[in-house]
Amino acid sequence: MAFLDFRGGSGRVQIVSKRRATCGRHSWSPRVGACVRRTHLVRKRALLGGSNKPRLHVGSGAMEGAMQTESKIRADSRTEPGPRGPGCSLRHFACEQNLLSRPDGSASFLQGDTSVLAGVYGPAEVKISKEIFNKATLEVILRPKTGLPGVAEKSRERLIRNTCEAVVLGALHPRTSITVVLQVVSDAGSLLACCLNAACMALVDAGVPMRALFCGVTCALDSDGTLMLDPTAKQEKEARAVLTFALDSVERKLLMSTTKGLYSDAELQQCLAAAQTASTHVFRFYRESLQRRYSKS
Amino acid sequence: MKETPLSNCERRFLLRAIEEKKRLDGRQTYDYRNIKISFGTDYGCCIVELGKTRVLGQVSCELVSPKLNRATEGILFFNLELSQMAAPAFEPGRQSDLLVKLNRLLERCLRNSKCIDTESLCVVAGEKVWQIRVDLHLLNHDGNIIDAASIAAIVALCHFRRPDVSVQGDEVTLYTLEERDPVPLSIHHMPICVSFAFFQQGTYLLVDPSEREERVMDGLLVIAMNKHREICTIQSSGGIMLLKDQVLRCSKIAGVKVVEITELIQKALENDQKVRKEGGKFGFAESMANQRITAFKMEKAPIDTSDVEEKAEEIISEAEPPSEVVSKPVLWTPGTAQIGEGIENSWGHLEDSEKEDEDEGGNDEAVILDGIKMDAGVDVSHIGSQDAPIVLSDSEEEEMIILEPDKNPKKIRTQTISATQVKAPSKKPVKKRKKKRAAN
Numbered sequence: 001m002a003f004l005d006f007r008g009g010s011g012r013v014q015i016v017s018k019r020r021a022t023c024g025r026h027s028w029s030p031r032v033g034a035c036v037r038r039t040h041l042v043r044k045r046a047l048l049g050g051s052n053k054p055r056l057h058v059g060s061g062a063m064e065g066a067m068q069t070e071s072k073i074r075a076d077s078r079t080e081p082g083p084r085g086p087g088c089s090l091r092h093f094a095c096e097q098n099l100l101s102r103p104d105g106s107a108s109f110l111q112g113d114t115s116v117l118a119g120v121y122g123p124a125e126v127k128i129s130k131e132i133f134n135k136a137t138l139e140v141i142l143r144p145k146t147g148l149p150g151v152a153e154k155s156r157e158r159l160i161r162n163t164c165e166a167v168v169l170g171a172l173h174p175r176t177s178i179t180v181v182l183q184v185v186s187d188a189g190s191l192l193a194c195c196l197n198a199a200c201m202a203l204v205d206a207g208v209p210m211r212a213l214f215c216g217v218t219c220a221l222d223s224d225g226t227l228m229l230d231p232t233a234k235q236e237k238e239a240r241a242v243l244t245f246a247l248d249s250v251e252r253k254l255l256m257s258t259t260k261g262l263y264s265d266a267e268l269q270q271c272l273a274a275a276q277t278a279s280t281h282v283f284r285f286y287r288e289s290l291q292r293r294y295s296k297s
Numbered sequence: 298m299k300e301t302p303l304s305n306c307e308r309r310f311l312l313r314a315i316e317e318k319k320r321l322d323g324r325q326t327y328d329y330r331n332i333k334i335s336f337g338t339d340y341g342c343c344i345v346e347l348g349k350t351r352v353l354g355q356v357s358c359e360l361v362s363p364k365l366n367r368a369t370e371g372i373l374f375f376n377l378e379l380s381q382m383a384a385p386a387f388e389p390g391r392q393s394d395l396l397v398k399l400n401r402l403l404e405r406c407l408r409n410s411k412c413i414d415t416e417s418l419c420v421v422a423g424e425k426v427w428q429i430r431v432d433l434h435l436l437n438h439d440g441n442i443i444d445a446a447s448i449a450a451i452v453a454l455c456h457f458r459r460p461d462v463s464v465q466g467d468e469v470t471l472y473t474l475e476e477r478d479p480v481p482l483s484i485h486h487m488p489i490c491v492s493f494a495f496f497q498q499g500t501y502l503l504v505d506p507s508e509r510e511e512r513v514m515d516g517l518l519v520i521a522m523n524k525h526r527e528i529c530t531i532q533s534s535g536g537i538m539l540l541k542d543q544v545l546r547c548s549k550i551a552g553v554k555v556v557e558i559t560e561l562i563q564k565a566l567e568n569d570q571k572v573r574k575e576g577g578k579f580g581f582a583e584s585m586a587n588q589r590i591t592a593f594k595m596e597k598a599p600i601d602t603s604d605v606e607e608k609a610e611e612i613i614s615e616a617e618p619p620s621e622v623v624s625k626p627v628l629w630t631p632g633t634a635q636i637g638e639g640i641e642n643s644w645g646h647l648e649d650s651e652k653e654d655e656d657e658g659g660n661d662e663a664v665i666l667d668g669i670k671m672d673a674g675v676d677v678s679h680i681g682s683q684d685a686p687i688v689l690s691d692s693e694e695e696e697m698i699i700l701e702p703d704k705n706p707k708k709i710r711t712q713t714i715s716a717t718q719v720k721a722p723s724k725k726p727v728k729k730r731k732k733k734r735a736a737n
Contacts, residue, residue, distance in 0.1 A: 088599065088600040088601075088602045089597050089598060089599040089600060090597060090598050090600060091597050092582065092594070092595070092596055092597045093594065093595040094582050094585055094592070094593065094594040094595070095592070095593050095594075096585055096589070096591055096592040096593075097591045097592075098591050099591070100349075100351065100382065100436060100437040101349045101437060101439060102382070102383060102384050102385070102437050102438055102439070103382050103437075106382070108581075108585075110581060110582050110585070112597075113338045113580060113582075115337070115581050115582075117353075117382075117436060118382075119380075119381075119382030119436075121298065121381075121382075121385050124298055124385065125298055125299070141381055143378070143380060143434065145342075145353070145355045145432065145434075146355055146357045146430065146432045147432070177298075179381065181380060181381045181382035183353065183380055183382065183434055183436060185337065185342075185344070185353060185581065186337045186338060186339060186342060186580075186581065188338070227602060227605070229600055229602075265613065266609055266610070266613060269608070269609035269610075269612050269613055270605045270606060270608075270609040272609075273602075273604075273605045273608040273609050273612075274600070274602045274605045277600055277601065277602060277605070278600045281598055281600060285593070285595050288593065288595075289593035292590055292593050293590050293591055293593075
């Protein structure tokens, strides 16, 4: 058994024996039966808090000290241009809402070089053949950049539709249709997760009532069992297994999962736990992006 | 979705405004909307915004066999798609007229004008040529799709780089992107479409009509021109009758506009090339405006996954172990085997449900949802012991058995758990009966 140490961008993954009683930053926790990093919570907040955002970010005095020491590490990891080191980090995120004038809601979501544009129409008139008497008919359309849509697009559409149906309050708009149209603008890994994120932001922009927000996170397991979050296209190709999860924002519960490749059940649970941790970051991004848009200051 | 019809007062308002040389967005008669060109990280990908009309263009290439009658020329393929997000009326079955018209115009503009040198796309004559595929997606429809699409197509073609190929005698080597820098396509000139909308039977004309103006126009004249003032394509649709000097005037205007647009395209391409050469950041993320409150960026962030293993172990240890599945197939006759018991056959209750109370109906559902097989077992045991006659249904299947209704149905339902034990051995007598009948 091992735990992953991701220190800094260029550090290699250190496989540390589980039974180590004392190590610098860790303390032995008999309840869990493993080394538990006690300080990670403070550091994570500081890391996230220190990025270059406009003044509206809320920070406490105690974190400032931590921020300064951590900003150096972050600066190092940011200046290296190439692929991220093994370990877990999410790529650079960007999101723009309301960029198209015709759809009711639209959003463009970028994760590193992967970019997906989503447009939402709804609730709107539905064809009689497709109407459901007590809730809204949700339709998802995914268009690839080149070529005609094929079976892969159909299956992704189904996955995204199942996720959206679980969160959208369709019962508030019976006999209507909500259409989510996704266009792949560029694909550089983690495409399904990016589609899910774009769909969520577009649904929020359209004002469709939802019981929770959702996000997509992709994990890849390579041949040594190293876990990578938000893999690039190259990492996905070389990975032994690629797992994509859709998580909801209220309790980080699992809405949808689709996997490809070979992995054990312990690895599945580890990937899921890692995805839940990553989803906290994504939801924070959603929240800050919406705060920027709707706050008065 | 059906297109929202244009109201009469809106129509009248637009026409009156045009008569007074006023446009809804404040432009002059010959003014174009703002054109914005942004490039993606891969070569050949661009997004063109003409006002609010947005088109995504992507060029890709592939080695294929050439056409039989054109053995030394490469193949060009253009495809414009009206995405369903562009307008609510664009549904898969509904847009055929407009789609065909736009695609045909685009093809004439780019293919027949020979702006791309297809001879240079030949690798091995008669065997391998490059097929260049241009995919355009309309993302937002605010009028004048053809102009935006033609700009996107030509920009994407100019931006695209194909892999380098070298031919030495019989050997053909295709270099990957890492081995050798990709090579641009050879483009002779840049044809760009300019649209003119006519109103009131050709009395008034507007350049670059917006979506509202397109709805009230009488006819459309599209002129595709390059900066050398050569007309590549000209098309007039809508059934308006134009005078010769009107057409000449339009072509002069088009000449001026095309020169401006070509300059803009060249500048955008040069900028992008410079940024790539200097190693700066390029791609759609960079072209996203920072100052807008609807746009937000976050740098890459490390995620702490050190406690992932502990969490996973906790979950696995707390989870129930998966139920043991032991499949024991039972062979009844050669060719008939059974694995598992199956769920209760609820059809048998249909005839009796009319006699039962309405409460029973509710109970029925609850029982079936639980998937507990109980009635079958208990009823069968009764039948087995009493040796009562078995009523066959009218169905064609001979093996169908309808169970007799029990006298105290409610009591049985509460005995669900205990009934399962009775079930397994009692099934056998029933089956044996079936066997006997089959033998007879």
